Amino acid sequence: MHIAIDSSRSVPADRQIVQAIAERVRKGRLKPGAPLPPETDLAKTLKLDVAIVHNAYRLLERDKIAETGADGRLTISSRQNVLAPGRKERAILLIDTLLGKLKRMRFSNREIRTLMDLRLLELEERLRNFAVAGVDCTPESLAVLERQIGGLTRAQVARFLLDDLRDMRDPESRLGQFDLILTTPMHLDDLRGLLPRLKDRILPVVISPEQGTIMDLAGLDANRRIGVVCESENFARLMREKLVDMGLPDSGIRHLYIRDVAGLPAFLDETDVVLVPAGFALPQSRDHASAVQAFRERGGNIVTLNYQIERGSLLLVEDRMRELLNG
Numbered sequence: 001m002h003i004a005i006d007s008s009r010s011v012p013a014d015r016q017i018v019q020a021i022a023e024r025v026r027k028g029r030l031k032p033g034a035p036l037p038p039e040t041d042l043a044k045t046l047k048l049d050v051a052i053v054h055n056a057y058r059l060l061e062r063d064k065i066a067e068t069g070a071d072g073r074l075t076i077s078s079r080q081n082v083l084a085p086g087r088k089e090r091a092i093l094l095i096d097t098l099l100g101k102l103k104r105m106r107f108s109n110r111e112i113r114t115l116m117d118l119r120l121l122e123l124e125e126r127l128r129n130f131a132v133a134g135v136d137c138t139p140e141s142l143a144v145l146e147r148q149i150g151g152l153t154r155a156q157v158a159r160f161l162l163d164d165l166r167d168m169r170d171p172e173s174r175l176g177q178f179d180l181i182l183t184t185p186m187h188l189d190d191l192r193g194l195l196p197r198l199k200d201r202i203l204p205v206v207i208s209p210e211q212g213t214i215m216d217l218a219g220l221d222a223n224r225r226i227g228v229v230c231e232s233e234n235f236a237r238l239m240r241e242k243l244v245d246m247g248l249p250d251s252g253i254r255h256l257y258i259r260d261v262a263g264l265p266a267f268l269d270e271t272d273v274v275l276v277p278a279g280f281a282l283p284q285s286r287d288h289a290s291a292v293q294a295f296r297e298r299g300g301n302i303v304t305l306n307y308q309i310e311r312g313s314l315l316l317v318e319d320r321m322r323e324l325l326n327g
Helices: 013-026 039-046 050-062 087-104 109-128 139-153 162-167 171-175 185-194 196-201 211-218 233-245 258-269 286-297 311-326
Strands: 066-068 074-076 131-136 156-161 180-183 202-204 207-209 226-230 253-257 273-277 301-305 307-309
Touching: 013 039, 013 050, 013 211, 039 050, 050 066, 050 074, 131 139, 131 162, 131 185, 139 156, 139 207, 139 233, 139 307, 156 162, 162 171, 162 185, 171 196, 180 185, 180 196, 180 311, 185 196, 185 202, 196 202, 202 311, 207 211, 211 301, 226 233, 226 258, 233 253, 253 258, 258 286, 286 301, 307 311
Parallel strands: 131 156, 131 180, 180 202, 226 253, 226 273, 273 301
Antiparallel strands: 066 074, 207 307
């Protein structure tokens, strides 16, 4: 693997390795499951201390660009897929098996279609009456919960900020109407403390960036000015911590709250890359559109931060909903 390490750059060598590998993944030159060279081999090739390569590989694992396989080797990760490999194929096989049994019972195609439609309508009606609450410290994460859980299950999803729950006189009465309460692992203990009588309804879900967003973040250059446009101060703080942890200088990171959108033109003048959470588009007024166009024309880049519920968490939610509905 040929990676050029530029000692004149302000980006540390381990981050340059991460960026180079991320770029190969982005362009399809490294596919999911592709093995990475042993640390000692890559260190020898790049004429670097093996500790630098070791740290680069640790960063690749942390950012979920790579993962350690059963054989102990580091490979390009495929864990960001929402659906497990082969799941669609297994579903088709089950459908074919069911259709074969119904045919042997002498049901016609029209009868099978009618029965399926009626059953699906019944299930959707039950799900419409199934209430899910999402609780987190940022509206950006709550938007992910609402979009993905509501889109996949058709269940009603209500959003609650953790700080708002803390300010409620009786939060248990407010959330007692919900069949399932979802939160992120970092808030699980807090929520159980606020809702002790509802703790059996609380389920933690892990939200992480999609593969494309991981690649975009890993490829950010420390020499470019980064701006984050978002709704909440908590999200701005978490993104700043994430970017600094990735090796970007804190002084080069700015943020703009959507409520302060009047300042967008000046904000764009002072940034080179703008990060925007999915679902929070930049305003489209004439003045703002002109500022965005000028920003792009001078080489500015707008990156959409796409997050999703990790596959394992999504399966747990589906299993819990199935248990509750059947019960």
